Amino acid sequence: MATNTLSQPRNTFGALGQLVPGLMLCMVIAAAASFVSGQYGGPKFLYALLIGMAFHFLADNGKCLPGIEVAAKKLVRIGVALLGVRIAVSDIHAIGTVGVFALAGAVGLTIGFSLLLARVLRLPPMLGLLSGGATGICGISAAMAISATLPQSRDNEHFTLLTAIGVAAFSTAAMVLYPLVVSATGLATAEAGLFLGGAIHDVAQVVGAGFMISTDVGDAATLAKMFRVAMLMPVVVVLMVLFHQDRVAAGGAGAAKQPLVPGFLMVFVALVIVNSLGWLPSEVITLSSDLSKWCLVISIAALGVKTSFEKLAELGWQPIALLLGNALFIAGYMLSVVFLVRLWSAA
Template sequence: MRGLVGRYLDLTRIVRALPGVALASAIGVAAFMMDRLGWTRIGSWWVPPLIVALFVGMALRPVAIAPLFAPGVDFSGRTLLRVGVALLGARLTFGDMVSGGFAPVVVAALAVFGTIAFGAMAARWFGLPRDLGLLTGCSVGVCGAAAAMAAGAALPRHPSSDRDIAFTVMGVNAISTLAMVAYPYLQGALHYSSFEMSMFLGGAIHDVAQVAGAGQMMGDAKILADAVMTKLLRVAMLLPAVLFIVWWVTRGGEAAGAARPRPPFFLFGFLTLAALNSLGLFSPAVQQAFSMASGILITVAIAALGIKTSLAALAAIGPRPVALLFVQTAFVALVVVLTIYASRWF
């Protein structure tokens, strides 16, 4: 423990990290505040602050990859990310997770774990690395960008890790936005009740913001609330989802000399905050403060990721990972649709 504390309180490390942390923070906070002020909305179009931060970071890469910024950029993309993901737990209570009955829990669980497992297998079918399938599967199945960053932190590092995470963040956001626009029009074709439609939106759309947008498009406050709650059930499964990924990676044993992924201890902070919130220890103001801090820190981490990502390398990723994301999106939607139909029998 003393060594761990010393590592983060080392004055030399702190001083070396300051320029990069300041740069990533400036980009991330600016993107976050632009969203709060409505500057990222053009008519009915909305550009999430995560995407703004990612692209600004990538645009500044020629200057920001200087050695002066490297330690702080790396710190922002790793440590600040872990803190941001942990703070997400303060948005949830264990009571909320089961308030809608058994069906939303089943929908969320199958969407999360089914998509991760399917992602690992589908990646093989496309001739892609298993870890890319686990990364995209977690992002599609759980909660978009935050899940991609959490999964990326738990997976073994390799030379294309940052590129893969950046691709996943952008790709999942784009597909989630398309789903937000299209899925509300499927209620008639699916013959869903209002509650079933809310489970579909919350279970099949990747990001919380897009779930809320789709719920608002339905014009029914109850559908919006139930859709967001179903989505938050998926967010609540971030800890077991990442532990599932770690188990998947290590279940057959590592090759000789290969590095094993570190236990994702930051996710236990997520669970601890959810438990404290369940006990009623956080007022609405405290919950909002945690939520804002989480959003800012994750946006700063995304900015750092953009700085570390080469556009040329991203463009070279090819069509197969894009196809993988679309197939995973179709898979999670199909799982949710079939699970909702099956729930009518119970």
């Protein structure tokens, strides 16, 4: 009896020890990506993806594989859960009724458009869902969160990685080009904030584009973007319900025991509520937000390690056309909304 009791901690430490090599690999890649991003600019998520793909030869290594799998599938849930500290209900009130409906429409219509375009391009619906959600909500974070609701397969991992690479590239291009659109169309501060916050994919690029113009535009754009981030919660809940049986079928008996609404999503909702009530000190919000970013960067690095350029190349040109179409659609939609509101106000 005593022998069994003593062996349990050893087995636990042994299982944890098997995760160390793969986790350390992904953490070093994430640190390198963050350093390059901090020193030379550019999205650290994209750097983590590309550096991770350079280490694909370790994906089948028996010592690294367990840690890589945990980083790719478990850390993303922690990162998404902690995103809740960045959202408060008061943000929704500050946007106004028109802004709320416009931004909610951007999310729903972009996902619908992406599914339709994927069908036209003869691409899998899962890729259309991932790319539409990532473009419409909050970039790579949304892609990772939506991926967690889908049946886990190698194809879906490839689609997630492809979406992440494309979204990072198009979001960076949007950060550079959309301020020129604001200048060319003569948008006012509130209009520019709504357009940038509603059309650019990732939070960091929204902040960069907004503050390129002015502090007021940067604040307005960030506020609009955070509402789109808040839309992640209902979208993920809906997808969890829709794909529950598919996840059970793909995961076997173990998946059948999982709750319909997972723990990471309940933590996300709880943090939104607590933050809305003002119970979280600014230090806790900052720390949790930073931890969320690190978890997502490490997770995307792991996803990069698991996928090769050769497999991505096999997907062809259609996914690029899909991502470009989504980016143009949401930008055109937000510009149309801005000009319609301007005409309505002038009437």
